[in-house]
Amino acid sequence: MVKVDVRIIAASNKDLFQLTKEGLFREDLFYRLNVFQVKLPPLRERKEDMPLLVEHMLTEFALEAKTPKKKMDQAALALLRDYDWPGNIRELKNVIVGVASLSDDPLLSARDFVEKLPVMDRRTLTPEQAAPELLSIDEYTRRFIIEHQERLSDTEIAKVLGVSRKTLWEKRKKWGLVR
Numbered sequence: 001m002v003k004v005d006v007r008i009i010a011a012s013n014k015d016l017f018q019l020t021k022e023g024l025f026r027e028d029l030f031y032r033l034n035v036f037q038v039k040l041p042p043l044r045e046r047k048e049d050m051p052l053l054v055e056h057m058l059t060e061f062a063l064e065a066k067t068p069k070k071k072m073d074q075a076a077l078a079l080l081r082d083y084d085w086p087g088n089i090r091e092l093k094n095v096i097v098g099v100a101s102l103s104d105d106p107l108l109s110a111r112d113f114v115e116k117l118p119v120m121d122r123r124t125l126t127p128e129q130a131a132p133e134l135l136s137i138d139e140y141t142r143r144f145i146i147e148h149q150e151r152l153s154d155t156e157i158a159k160v161l162g163v164s165r166k167t168l169w170e171k172r173k174k175w176g177l178v179r
Contacts, residue, residue, distance in 0.1 A: 008033065010033050013042075013088075016030050016033075016034070017030065017034075042085070042088055043085040043088045043089060043092060044084045044085050044086075047081045050077065050080055050081050050092075051077060053089065053092060054072055054077065054080065054092075054096060057092070057093050057096040057097070058070050058071070058072070058096065058100060061096065061097050061100045061101070062100075064156075064159075064160060065100075065101065065148065065151075065152065065156075065160055066151055066152060066156070067148075067151070068106060070100050070103065070105075070106055070107070070108055071106065071107050071108070072107070072108045073107055073108065073109050073110070075109060075110040076108050076109050076110045076112065076113055078110070079110045079113050079114070079117070080092070080095075080113065080117075083117045095113065095116045095117070097160075098116055098140070099112045099113055099116060101144050101147075101148075101160070102140065102143060102144065102147075104147075138171075141161055141163075141171060142171070142175050142177070144157070144160070144161060145157060145168075145171070145172065145175075145177055146177065148160075149177070149179070154168055154169070154179075
């Protein structure tokens with residue numbers, strides 16, 4: 001028998017205490033988890049955190065993709081602040097990584113982000129902010145592979161894209177991008 005000492009960190013976007021009172025969450029589990037609570041408001045209620053979060057995510061992406069770190073102009077940051085972020089930090093990270101991985105420019109602009117923020121009213125955007133196209137997941141993946149295949153191994157590309165090496169290989173074969 002091996003003894004271990006672990007700490008569990010759990011997060012929820014629901015009121016677990018209320019769910020426990022309603023019988024929808026196990027009371028014993030609630031009291032085991034509820035040793036120390038950190039209440040963090042959703043991203044839409046703490047827009048002042050946006051510059052630091054974006055900076056961190058761009059740094060993290062650059063390290064993972066082994067590319068120079070990109071920067072973001074003020075118009076792009078303002079556009080991100082205006083969005084409500086129903087998916088919170090996870091949604092922000094997905095948008096940042098998606099845009100950073102497809103952009104050849106070291107400076108990300110508002111135009112790069114417009115199509116990634118689906119609920120924005122694009123009629124109010126200036127022509128400079130309008131995005132040129134919407135990409136399918138396959139087209140995004142194909143472009144990412146082409147752009148990064150000289151610098152990254154297949155294992156690294158698969159990890160960044162969130163697919164298995166086998167799936168990556170199948171896509172490469174389909175598109176004639178086999179090394």
